[in-house]
Amino acid sequence: MTRLLIEGIEGIPEIQPGDDLAELIVTALAGNDCELQDGDIVVVTHKVVSKQEGRLVEIPDEATYRSLVEDEAMEVIRRRGDLVIARTRHGFICANAAVDRSNIAEGYALLLPIDPDRSAHRLRTLIERATGTSIGLVITDTFGRPWRRGLVDVAIGMSGLPAIVDLRGTTDAHGNELSVTEVAVVDEIAAAADLVMGKATQIPIAVVRGLDLTGSGRAQDLVRPAGEDLFR
Amino acid sequence: MTRLLIEGIEGIPEIQPGDDLAELIVTALAGNDCELQDGDIVVVTHKVVSKQEGRLVEIPDEATYRSLVEDEAMEVIRRRGDLVIARTRHGFICANAAVDRSNIAEGYALLLPIDPDRSAHRLRTLIERATGTSIGLVITDTFGRPWRRGLVDVAIGMSGLPAIVDLRGTTDAHGNELSVTEVAVVDEIAAAADLVMGKATQIPIAVVRGLDLTGSGRAQDLVRPAGEDLFR
Numbered sequence: 001m002t003r004l005l006i007e008g009i010e011g012i013p014e015i016q017p018g019d020d021l022a023e024l025i026v027t028a029l030a031g032n033d034c035e036l037q038d039g040d041i042v043v044v045t046h047k048v049v050s051k052q053e054g055r056l057v058e059i060p061d062e063a064t065y066r067s068l069v070e071d072e073a074m075e076v077i078r079r080r081g082d083l084v085i086a087r088t089r090h091g092f093i094c095a096n097a098a099v100d101r102s103n104i105a106e107g108y109a110l111l112l113p114i115d116p117d118r119s120a121h122r123l124r125t126l127i128e129r130a131t132g133t134s135i136g137l138v139i140t141d142t143f144g145r146p147w148r149r150g151l152v153d154v155a156i157g158m159s160g161l162p163a164i165v166d167l168r169g170t171t172d173a174h175g176n177e178l179s180v181t182e183v184a185v186v187d188e189i190a191a192a193a194d195l196v197m198g199k200a201t202q203i204p205i206a207v208v209r210g211l212d213l214t215g216s217g218r219a220q221d222l223v224r225p226a227g228e229d230l231f232r
Numbered sequence: 233m234t235r236l237l238i239e240g241i242e243g244i245p246e247i248q249p250g251d252d253l254a255e256l257i258v259t260a261l262a263g264n265d266c267e268l269q270d271g272d273i274v275v276v277t278h279k280v281v282s283k284q285e286g287r288l289v290e291i292p293d294e295a296t297y298r299s300l301v302e303d304e305a306m307e308v309i310r311r312r313g314d315l316v317i318a319r320t321r322h323g324f325i326c327a328n329a330a331v332d333r334s335n336i337a338e339g340y341a342l343l344l345p346i347d348p349d350r351s352a353h354r355l356r357t358l359i360e361r362a363t364g365t366s367i368g369l370v371i372t373d374t375f376g377r378p379w380r381r382g383l384v385d386v387a388i389g390m391s392g393l394p395a396i397v398d399l400r401g402t403t404d405a406h407g408n409e410l411s412v413t414e415v416a417v418v419d420e421i422a423a424a425a426d427l428v429m430g431k432a433t434q435i436p437i438a439v440v441r442g443l444d445l446t447g448s449g450r451a452q453d454l455v456r457p458a459g460e461d462l463f464r
Contacts, residue, residue, distance in 0.1 A: 002240035002435060003238070004237070004238040004424075004427055004428050005237055006235070007234070007235050007236075078462040085462060092379075102413060145416075147463065148386070148416065148455070149416065149453065149455070149456045150415055150417075151414060152416050152419050152423070153420070163381075164382040181334060182382045183426070184377075184380065184381065184383060184384050185382075187380065187382065187384050188423040188427050191384070191424060194415070194420055195236055195420050195421065195424060196235070222380050222382060223379070223380070224379055229378065230310040
C-alpha cells in the first residue's frame with residue numbers, strides 16, 4: 001500500500017528579516033513532535049522565506065502598490081481594470097506579478113525571494129545539518145489559473161527533489177509506451193501541503209512523508225519557454 | 233496538529249462497461265485494510281468511471297482519433313500542429329478535448345463521463361450505502377497548464393464536499409479582511425491523491441483522510457465563465 005502523510009507544523013513566530021529560519025523550523029518541528037526522516041519533504045510558504053530575506057515593502061497607498069506591481073512585472077500578459085497578469089523576473093506568470101498583500105500587515109506588501117531555488121537550497125542545507133537527515137524542500141505561493149476558478153498552491157522554489165517526473169519511455173499497464181506524461185510532481189506536493197496549511201491559519205510549514213522520489217530539480221524547470229507556450 | 237493521510241488503493245481489476253464499480257471499490261478498500269470513516273474523501277481517476285460507463289471508443293487509426301477530438305471539442309481555443317487545446321462539453325479546457333489514449337488498450341480512446349458530477353454523486357451514494365459512512369467523492373483527470381510545464385491532476389466530477397473554499401470575509405492573522413481568497417480545495421485534493429496514484433501504476437483509487445470540510449459543490453463550479461476569463 002502506498003501511504004502519504006502530510007503534517008501541518010504550527011508554532012512558527014512572526015518572521016523578521018535575518019531570523020534564523022532553519023532553527024525556527026527545527027524548533028517548531030520538535031514542538032509538533034515531528035522528527036524528520038530521510039526522504040521527507042518540508043514545504044514552506046514563501047511568506048516566511050520572503051520576510052526572512054527582507055522582501056517586505058511599505059506601501060502607504062494604492063498608487064504605491066500599483067506602481068510596485070508595474071516594477072515587478074517583466075512583461076504584462078493581460079490587463080483588465082485593476083487586474084494585472086504578469087511575468088515575474090523568475091518567469092512565473094501570475095496575478096499582480098506576485099506582489100502579495102494577503103496575510104501581510106496593513107500598509108505593506110511582500111515580494112517573492114530574488115532566487116527562490118537558491119533560498120530553498122540554502123534552507124534545506126541548514127535543516128539537513130541541524131537534523132542529520134536528507135530531505136527535500138519546497139517553497140510555495142498561491143496562484144490563480146486560466147479557465148478554472150479558485151487558487152491553488154504551486155512550487156516557486158525547490159531543492160532535493162525533481163520538479164517533474166518524466167514517465168516518457170516507460171510503459172503503462174497496457175504495454176503502450178507513455179508518449180508525453182510529464183507529471184509536475186512538485187506542484188502536486190505544493191497543492192497537497194496547502195490542504196493542511198490553510199490560508200488564514202498560522203501553519204506556514206508542512207512535512208510530506210512517504211514519497212519515494214529520487215533526483216533533483218529547480219522550480220525554474222517548471223517555467224514553460226515562451227516559444228512553447230500558446231497563452232502569452 | 234493538522235494531519236492528512238492519503239492511501240493508495242490497489243486491487244481494482246480492469247473495468248468493463250456496466251461493472252458494479254462501487255462494489256469493486258469497497259472490496260478493494262477491504263483488501264487494503266482501509267475502513268472508510270465519516271469525512272473521508274474517495275478519489276477516483278476518471279478512467280475507471282469512464283470505462284464503467286462504456287465511454288471506450290475504437291480508434292483504428294490516427295485519423296479516427298483526430299476526428300474524435302474534433303467531435304468532442306465544443307470550441308477550439310488554440311491549435312498548433314497536432315496539438316489541440318479545446319473546451320469540452322463540460323466546459324473544461326484541456327489538450328485534445330480530454331480524449332484519452334494513455335493507459336488505454338491500443339486501438340482505443342476513452343472519453344470523459346457525460347456528466348461527471350452526476351457520476352460522482354451516484355458512486356458516492358452507492359459507497360456510502362455499502363459502508364454506512366458519509367464521505368466525499370472526487371473524479372480526477374490529468375491536465376496540462378498554460379505557462380507551467382508538466383501535468384497535474386484536477387477534479388472533473390465531485391460530490392459531498394465543496395469545490396472552492398471561500399475565505400472572503402474572514403480575516404487573516406493580521407486582522408485584514410482577506411479580499412479574494414477562493415481556494416480550489418478539490419483541485420488540491422485531486423493533485424494530492426495523484427501523488428499516491430501515479431500514472432503507470434495500478435492505483436486508480438485513493439482515500440484522503442483528515443480534512444475537515446463542510447458543504448457541497450460541483451466540479452462545474454470550477455469552470456470560469458467565458459466573460460471572466462482572459463485566456464480564451
